[in-house]
Amino acid sequence: MSAQRGGTWLRAYAIGFLAFLYGPVVLLPVFAFNDAAIIAFPLTGFTTKWFGQLWDNPVLHQSVRNSLYVGFTAATLSTVLGICAARASARYDFPGKKGIIGFIMLPLVLPEIIIAVALLVVLIQLGLELSLWTVILGHVLICTPFAIAILTSAFHNLDRSLEEASLDLGETRWGTFRRVTLPLVTPGVISSLLISFTISLDEFIIAFFLTGTEPTMPVYIWSQLRFTAKLPSVVALGCVLLLLSLTLLFAAEYFRRRSNRRTGSEGAATGGMM
Amino acid sequence: MTETATGGAGARPIIEVDRVEKHYGPVKALAGVTTQIRSGEFFSLLGPSGCGKTTLLRMIAGFDEPTHGTIVIDGRPMAGVPANHRPTNMVFQSYAIFPHLNVAENVSYGLVRQRLSKHEMQRRVDEALSMVDLAGYGERASHALSGGQRQRVALARALVMRPKVLLLDEPLSALDKKLREQMQVELRHLQRHVGITFILVTHDQEEALTMSDRIAVMFEGRIAQLASPQELYRRPVSRQVASFIGVMNFLDARLTDGQGDRLALEVAALGRVEVPRAQAPGGARAGQVSVGIRPEMLTILFHDGERAEREVEGEVVDASYFGDMTYYDVLLPGAGRPATISMRNTAGRRILTEGMKARVGWSPESIVVLE
Numbered sequence: 001m002s003a004q005r006g007g008t009w010l011r012a013y014a015i016g017f018l019a020f021l022y023g024p025v026v027l028l029p030v031f032a033f034n035d036a037a038i039i040a041f042p043l044t045g046f047t048t049k050w051f052g053q054l055w056d057n058p059v060l061h062q063s064v065r066n067s068l069y070v071g072f073t074a075a076t077l078s079t080v081l082g083i084c085a086a087r088a089s090a091r092y093d094f095p096g097k098k099g100i101i102g103f104i105m106l107p108l109v110l111p112e113i114i115i116a117v118a119l120l121v122v123l124i125q126l127g128l129e130l131s132l133w134t135v136i137l138g139h140v141l142i143c144t145p146f147a148i149a150i151l152t153s154a155f156h157n158l159d160r161s162l163e164e165a166s167l168d169l170g171e172t173r174w175g176t177f178r179r180v181t182l183p184l185v186t187p188g189v190i191s192s193l194l195i196s197f198t199i200s201l202d203e204f205i206i207a208f209f210l211t212g213t214e215p216t217m218p219v220y221i222w223s224q225l226r227f228t229a230k231l232p233s234v235v236a237l238g239c240v241l242l243l244l245s246l247t248l249l250f251a252a253e254y255f256r257r258r259s260n261r262r263t264g265s266e267g268a269a270t271g272g273m274m
Numbered sequence: 275m276t277e278t279a280t281g282g283a284g285a286r287p288i289i290e291v292d293r294v295e296k297h298y299g300p301v302k303a304l305a306g307v308t309t310q311i312r313s314g315e316f317f318s319l320l321g322p323s324g325c326g327k328t329t330l331l332r333m334i335a336g337f338d339e340p341t342h343g344t345i346v347i348d349g350r351p352m353a354g355v356p357a358n359h360r361p362t363n364m365v366f367q368s369y370a371i372f373p374h375l376n377v378a379e380n381v382s383y384g385l386v387r388q389r390l391s392k393h394e395m396q397r398r399v400d401e402a403l404s405m406v407d408l409a410g411y412g413e414r415a416s417h418a419l420s421g422g423q424r425q426r427v428a429l430a431r432a433l434v435m436r437p438k439v440l441l442l443d444e445p446l447s448a449l450d451k452k453l454r455e456q457m458q459v460e461l462r463h464l465q466r467h468v469g470i471t472f473i474l475v476t477h478d479q480e481e482a483l484t485m486s487d488r489i490a491v492m493f494e495g496r497i498a499q500l501a502s503p504q505e506l507y508r509r510p511v512s513r514q515v516a517s518f519i520g521v522m523n524f525l526d527a528r529l530t531d532g533q534g535d536r537l538a539l540e541v542a543a544l545g546r547v548e549v550p551r552a553q554a555p556g557g558a559r560a561g562q563v564s565v566g567i568r569p570e571m572l573t574i575l576f577h578d579g580e581r582a583e584r585e586v587e588g589e590v591v592d593a594s595y596f597g598d599m600t601y602y603d604v605l606l607p608g609a610g611r612p613a614t615i616s617m618r619n620t621a622g623r624r625i626l627t628e629g630m631k632a633r634v635g636w637s638p639e640s641i642v643v644l645e
Contacts, residue, residue: 161370162373164337164364165364165370167357169383169431170359171383172358184374
């Protein structure tokens with residue numbers, strides 16, 4: 001009896017929690033299709049004009065291009081760095097290894113605003129001009145820990161004797177990397193690229209501090225919030241972004257699981273992103 | 275595989291290991307190993323875990339370099355030669371089957387670099403697969419294989435390279451008992467058939483005894499004894515070797531005369547005995563020694579009419595029934611511990627129980643004198 005009542009409470013709590021978590025997100029598409037300039041209930045009618053406005057906005061397009069450029073570059077750089085670090089941490093033992101890896105992973109928990117301000121100060125001191133490349137620099141810093149976390153699990157799951165077997169069968173080190181190591185960690189690499197890209201795409205604080213005259217998309221969205229008339233189209237944009245982010249994350253998770261399956265650690269729930 | 279199919283143990287050493295040491299910091303994994311492995315023989319490295327047997331195998335394969343000493347394979351010094359340039363191939367303990375490749379791709383992995391024609395490659399792969407009884411399995415995905423099949427693929431993948439030496443790192447330890455015993459026989463047949471030198475690393479003495487031409491027993495980074503299975507079982511050089519290979523009863527003894535061809539001993543429970551010097555393979559000095567006798571070399575005399583060369587009366591303290599065999603623990607007067615005696619349960623033979631008296635027969639030629 002009491003167990004059942006406990007179950008009821010637990011269920012109510014779980015539903016309340018999920019509503020709090022996802023309710024606002026669900027409102028996004030609702031208002032994106034609402035035919036009113038003011039974001040409020042009651043709904044007045046169905047429209048797609050806000051999406052049309054997005055389509056006709058060249059400044060927005062430029063900011064999307066900036067974001068994609070930053071995202072691709074940051075994802076590629078942090079994944080390459082991640083491969084090196086993950087391989088080293090999975091294969092070699094060297095003095096201070098734990099400390100070094102710990103320091104690399106630190107940006108994961110460091111407040112972004114601290115990183116942003118610190119980077120800004122350093123860049124100005126160095127006399128560097130703010131541009132998309134300074135944003136990329138900041139994003140690589142925060143994406144690399146994620147890349148390392150994903151790739152380390154991929155490399156750790158890789159049985160070392162597979163590489164030895166390849167060498168033993170006459171293959172060179174580079175050939176071994178190409179024919180055995182890389183195919184087995186490829187899903188992890190793709191997963192790392194997707195996650196890094198997603199993080200960079202909607203990152204605001206660092207981009208806001210380090211961007212020069214070319215805003216990334218989140219910075220552009222922020223700048224539009226000051227104009228009430230623009231609000232519905234920003235909501236529509238948010239909708240598009242939400243869909244894109246979810247797609248990317250699901251794809252990343254799919255590849256991460258496949259990576260675990262490939263390297264033969266099925267069922268071993270190794271800390272994923274989802 | 276036919277060009278090397280000479281079979282038997284040739285006299286020419288294929289591998290010469292000379293004073294090889296391997297240090298990991300202050301720890302000596304190998305503390306000076308010198309041995310020669312003959313071409314075409316089935317050679318086993320046997321010892322408990324941590325004795326250095328795997329370290330030695332990995333240095334022959336080229337995954338590790340010796341700290342001191344040299345390894346020569348087929349007349350060529352191996353210092354600085356990486357694994358991919360050595361005439362050896364290995365079957366890994368985990369089998370290390372490439373999970374993203376199917377069976378045929380796994381087997382042909384090493385051939386790809388040899389730029390063979392498509393036809394020749396296919397022929398070699400098929401030959402290797404049928405050699406391990408996996409003909410027709412080429413298209414199977416590697417994750418769809420059983421443990422025994424994975425092991426066969428690992429064997430085929432190594433043998434298809436036609437190595438001078440095949441290295442096997444505990445290849446049977448992951449298989450269940452029945453499959454393991456079957457594979458022991460098959461491996462032995464395979465080795466005879468291809469005539470390649472096999473080096474097996476194992477901690478299972480039974481496995482080593484049934485498969486090998488010669489066995490090197492290793493303890494703490496050294497070879498304690500290198501001998502044929504029979505020699506090793508019958509004439510172990512030390513108590514350590516004797517207790518690692520099979521079961522051995524140890525009895526305290528005093529060597530009264532160690533001068534001539536024959537050794538005179540006073541053995542607890544068994545009494546005075548004289549044996550040829552050959553029965554002390556580890557050497558013997560006058561004084562306190564140990565004498566070993568195998569459980570099957572002691573016989574319980576069930577009938578009054580049965581006679582043995584030497585006899586002694588004891589009392590059964592325990593009996594373990596194994597179906598075909600019964601293992602008795604018999605306390606002999608004057609011995610500190612009960613001796614284990616194994617008796618085949620032939621037709622009409624009784625099973626003795628605790629507390630019963632037993633006449634135990636033995637022969638001086640079946641004892642071995644140990645330090």
